Amino acid sequence: HPLWQNSVYDPVLKPLKISYDPTTCLHIWNNGYSFLVEFDDSADRSIIVGGPLENQYRLKQFHFHWGAINEWGSEHTVDCKFYPAELHLVHWNAVAYPTFEEAVMEGDGLAVIGVFLKLGAHHEGLQTLVDALPAIKHKDTVIEFDVFDPSCLIPQCPDYWTYAGSLTTPPLTESVTWIIKKQPIEVDENQLEAFRMLLFTSDGEEEKRMVDNFRPLQPLMNRTVRSSFQ
Numbered sequence: 001h002p003l004w005q006n007s008v009y010d011p012v013l014k015p016l017k018i019s020y021d022p023t024t025c026l027h028i029w030n031n032g033y034s035f036l037v038e039f040d041d042s043a044d045r046s047i048i049v050g051g052p053l054e055n056q057y058r059l060k061q062f063h064f065h066w067g068a069i070n071e072w073g074s075e076h077t078v079d080c081k082f083y084p085a086e087l088h089l090v091h092w093n094a095v096a097y098p099t100f101e102e103a104v105m106e107g108d109g110l111a112v113i114g115v116f117l118k119l120g121a122h123h124e125g126l127q128t129l130v131d132a133l134p135a136i137k138h139k140d141t142v143i144e145f146d147v148f149d150p151s152c153l154i155p156q157c158p159d160y161w162t163y164a165g166s167l168t169t170p171p172l173t174e175s176v177t178w179i180i181k182k183q184p185i186e187v188d189e190n191q192l193e194a195f196r197m198l199l200f201t202s203d204g205e206e207e208k209r210m211v212d213n214f215r216p217l218q219p220l221m222n223r224t225v226r227s228s229f230q
């Protein structure tokens with residue numbers, strides 16, 4: 001999604017408030033499309049509020065999209081530039097809807113924080129995830145993941161873009177308030193290569209490396225992207 005050129009500064013936008021409880025972390029698994037870290041969302045223990053949001057939203061899972069090479073991989077672009085990978089932290093509106101599955105179908109059901117990954121310094125917090133990847137190389141493999149604070153993957157800079165959009169994988173429902181952080185996080189080449197060692201395929205099948213698991217850019221049409229910064 002082309003950010004920046006077509007964005008309008010909105011002075012009404014508030015800072016996003018993020019409060020995650022690291023002990024709500026459950027497991028990390030390979031679902032055949034990406035790898036996901038899932039959280040216990042049975043109570044309001046890991047939530048975001050503020051920003052463009054009317055309600056608070058509960059953290060459900062986070063996952064990544066990345067390319068086969070560093071020239072592409074993100075699902076949003078800034079100034080026509082792709083990043084090598086993009087993190088999505090998926091939250092749902094448990095104030096308005098009883099279940100995640102119902103929230104997925106509603107316009108104000110989900111809020112996804114997008115964070116760009118840029119090639120650079122080693123990322124200590126990400127390394128914890130990278131160390132777990134060999135154990136979930138194949139589709140439908142899972143390992144327990146007791147404590148992880150996803151805040152370590154979110155840049156300090158408060159600036160973000162926001163727009164009303166959709167899931168980037170089926171069911172592609174238009175239920176997402178996208179909140180894309182302007183500042184990328186830096187990860188090193190070995191960490192990106194570790195993502196590319198995962199497989200789309202199950203154990204025993206012909207190996208297909210998990211790369212280029214991003215949706216191609218979609219036309220902006222008449223959508224407005226707002227920025228929280230000038």
Ligand SMILES: COc1ccc(CNS(=O)(=O)c2ccc(S(N)(=O)=O)s2)cc1
Nearest residue numbers: 088090101104112166167168169170171
């Ligand atoms: C009806 O039950 C359902 C319906 C839909 C899902 C999909 N899973 S999901 O909603 O977490 C996401 C899919 C794509 C995401 S992205 N790349 O836009 O952040 S998030 C699961 C269960």
Ligand SMILES: [Zn+2]
Nearest residue numbers: 063065088168
């Ligand atoms: Zn995603």
